Amino acid sequence: MALEGRGPPSETNSPSPLPDVTRNRLPTLFEVLSRRTHPPVDLFSFYIYMRDQQRSVDYLDFWLDVAQHMSLCRHYVRELRRSVLVGTPDIEKEESKRSSRALEALGDMSHSPAGPSMYPSEKEREQNAQMSAYLREQPAHDSPQSSQERRARASTQLSAGTPYNLTSDSNSPAHTVAREDIRASAEKILYTFLLPGAEREITLPGSITIDITTAIEQDGRDDPEVFDVAKDYVFQAMERDAFPGFLRARALGNLIPPTIIARLIIGLIAMFGAFWTAFVLIFLDYSRLTRCWVRSIHFKL
Known part of the structure; x- marks a missing residue:
């Protein structure tokens, strides 16, 4: 072992006992x-x-x-x-x-x-x-x-x-x-x-x-x-x-709770709805103030 430190243990060299694949908990x-x-x-x-x-x-x-x-x-x-x-x-x-x-x-x-x-x-x-x-x-x-x-x-x-x-x-x-x-x-x-x-x-x-x-x-x-x-x-x-x-x-850090995924989906749908509504209001010739107000309502949701 050199003074600068050994390298990380090889991922290919395996252990003595086999891993417990049925373990339903975090390892020790x-x-x-x-x-x-x-x-x-x-x-x-x-x-x-x-x-x-x-x-x-x-x-x-x-x-x-x-x-x-x-x-x-x-x-x-x-x-x-x-x-x-x-x-x-x-x-x-x-x-x-x-x-x-x-x-x-x-x-x-x-x-x-x-x-x-x-x-x-x-x-x-x-x-x-x-x-x-x-x-x-x-x-x-x-x-x-x-x-x-x-x-x-x-x-x-x-x-x-x-x-x-x-x-x-x-x-x-x-x-x-x-x-x-x-x-x-x-x-x-x-x-x-x-x-x-x-x-x-x-x-x-x-x-x-x-x-x-x-x-x-x-x-x-x-x-x-x-x-x-x-x-x-x-x-x-x-x-x-x-x-x-x-x-x-x-x-x-690799675990993603289901609530986070649900909130992400809702946020993406609301953002898409805001852009789609603003785009439609442009063709319907609504005023800029109305378009900004409707878009802000969508983003708040």
Whole structure:
């Protein structure tokens, strides 16, 4: 993701769940972010609205990047679990046995969209918690670096505009995800959106930013739970401050009450009648005062 911001989410890349075509109500923000809706209230339209009207597209980009980070973690754990079930080398080692048991306990990671922490079902919440716990227990095996070195590395990547080699469907990475990819994804989110002075810094309570920075830079965490509080905060902010205006502009703005159509028809008929009457009075040789009076009566009607 380059510093100038990602482009709008593609309209052709579809979601995980199919849209609910029988819904007889306005969609929720979670349904829009999960790509479960149709134009003009889809994710593409919401992105354009956040960019052009709200001027706060960085919040939406942060949400999308954190959701993509969750998808990276799920894909990594699914691939790891699949390789364990097929056959784990060094299975006699106690550490390998513990890792295998932890992966088997996770079950099959679902493709459900990454939403606020309060939205998933109890089973999904438990799976996400187990996945985060597993990633915390299995830290990335990269050489120790100071926070300044990591920031310099991330800044170089961001300036070069080197994105992850992922398809736009966040559930389907285009290559096998390595643990280093997860670590790089977490650092990129931190250095792009959260650190003070970042190019696309978003406004969050200071305690949230400090907790995330400490967790990533000092504790070495890169599991999805590290962003949960910030993600929920951004979701609630968009739901409260931006989404109602988006619905008014894109959904309610397209609704035309029947009374407006009826008044428009009556107005057009009255205008036609006024011009027709004035035209007839010209041939009947009525005075100009009479013609203006009759025409004004028609326009008032």
